Amino acid sequence: MAYAAAQGTSVVAHRESKEDVGVECKVRARIPYPGGHFYLHLFHNSEDNKEHLAIVFGDDVRSASLESVQDGESEMDRKIRGASTGAERQAISKAIARRNTAGASEPLQHPAFEPDAEDAFGSSRVPIVDAPLVRIHSECFTGETVSSVRCDCGYQLAEAMRLIQQEGRGAIVYLRQEGRGIGLMEKLKAYNLQDMGHDTVDANLLLNHPADARTYGSARAILADLGISKLRLLTNNTDKIRQLRGNKSDLDIVCHVPMYPRWWDEDVEDESSYSRHLALKKDVMREADRYLKTKAERMGHMLSLESHHAAHQTG
Numbered sequence: 001m002a003y004a005a006a007q008g009t010s011v012v013a014h015r016e017s018k019e020d021v022g023v024e025c026k027v028r029a030r031i032p033y034p035g036g037h038f039y040l041h042l043f044h045n046s047e048d049n050k051e052h053l054a055i056v057f058g059d060d061v062r063s064a065s066l067e068s069v070q071d072g073e074s075e076m077d078r079k080i081r082g083a084s085t086g087a088e089r090q091a092i093s094k095a096i097a098r099r100n101t102a103g104a105s106e107p108l109q110h111p112a113f114e115p116d117a118e119d120a121f122g123s124s125r126v127p128i129v130d131a132p133l134v135r136i137h138s139e140c141f142t143g144e145t146v147s148s149v150r151c152d153c154g155y156q157l158a159e160a161m162r163l164i165q166q167e168g169r170g171a172i173v174y175l176r177q178e179g180r181g182i183g184l185m186e187k188l189k190a191y192n193l194q195d196m197g198h199d200t201v202d203a204n205l206l207l208n209h210p211a212d213a214r215t216y217g218s219a220r221a222i223l224a225d226l227g228i229s230k231l232r233l234l235t236n237n238t239d240k241i242r243q244l245r246g247n248k249s250d251l252d253i254v255c256h257v258p259m260y261p262r263w264w265d266e267d268v269e270d271e272s273s274y275s276r277h278l279a280l281k282k283d284v285m286r287e288a289d290r291y292l293k294t295k296a297e298r299m300g301h302m303l304s305l306e307s308h309h310a311a312h313q314t315g
């Protein structure tokens with residue numbers, strides 16, 4: 001099976017992400033996870049009424065809007081919404097002020113990593129990664145909650161968490177753009193059209209939806225709020241990179257890090273919980289492979305089994 005991205009034949013209509021979306025982090029909470037905890041951040045935004053999320057690894061990645069002081073709030077109010085209090089609060093607000101004046105091209109500095117700094121973030125001191133791993137992930141109820149292998153979404157989310165945790169720092173911006181933005185009801189209709197022989201692109205078009213209705217203005221604003229201005233993006237999707245870069249230069253996507261499905265490797269065994277859960281087998285993943293083929297051939301995604309194998313052979 002060779003899936004080469006068919007250059008210039010992508011059917012993704014070129015959408016633009018808004019430059020000026022405002023976001024506010026309403027709450028942050030710790031999510032225990034094998035290998036160390038993540039912090040889930042819930043955002044409101046000025047573009048839609050969806051509760052977009054950020055799943056953050058690394059205690060020093062802090063939301064400026066969450067940390068800002070709200071009128072009349074007590075220390076207990078701040079604790080309940082997951083904002084810092086006491087001495088930790090002072091250290092964090094200094095760090096946020098510093099990163100705001102550092103400018104987009106400057107590497108982030110954080111007092112927790114300076115020699116004399118108060119240890120405001122507990123004992124987990126990790127090396128500064130100038131451009132952390134980031135994934136912008138779109139909601140997929142079927143792939144993530146029901147563990148459907150019609151698509152690779154569940155795998156990608158688990159894999160992004162594994163890779164970010166392995167590096168010690170990074171974030172997944174989780175956008176509530178179910179079904180590439182058409183919603184769950186329409187996506188399920190598209191599934192039935194796919195079972196009649198249509199691919200994911202044609203199924204959307206037959207339902208009078210664009211092949212991909214997503215935009216990334218909220219994602220860009222969430223990253224800015226978290227102080228992430230320079231990153232390595234976990235994706236194969238060229239349109240996602242183009243939209244995130246936009247016309248402004250305040251988000252520096254240093255490179256993209258491809259997301260190849262593990263079941264393309266000869267040895268499919270690995271430690272990720274998702275793989276264990278599904279016992280990823282090539283025959284089970286046939287439907288996901290059909291989905292990936294459409295992404296490569298019709299949506300311009302950078303996915304190729306041949307080049308994946310070539311890269312593995314040359315080390």
Ligand SMILES: Nc1nc2c(ncn2[C@@H]2O[C@H](COP(=O)(O)OP(=O)(O)OP(=O)(O)O)[C@@H](O)[C@H]2O)c(=O)[nH]1
Nearest residue numbers: 138139140151177178179180187190200235236237
């Ligand atoms: N309309 C539609 N959406 C789907 C289908 N299967 C999965 N999705 C949605 O597709 C979105 C994920 O998009 P993908 O195109 O798989 O991947 P991507 O995030 O654009 O690209 P990568 O960053 O490379 O993973 C999620 O919102 C899923 O709910 C489908 O059959 N039809």
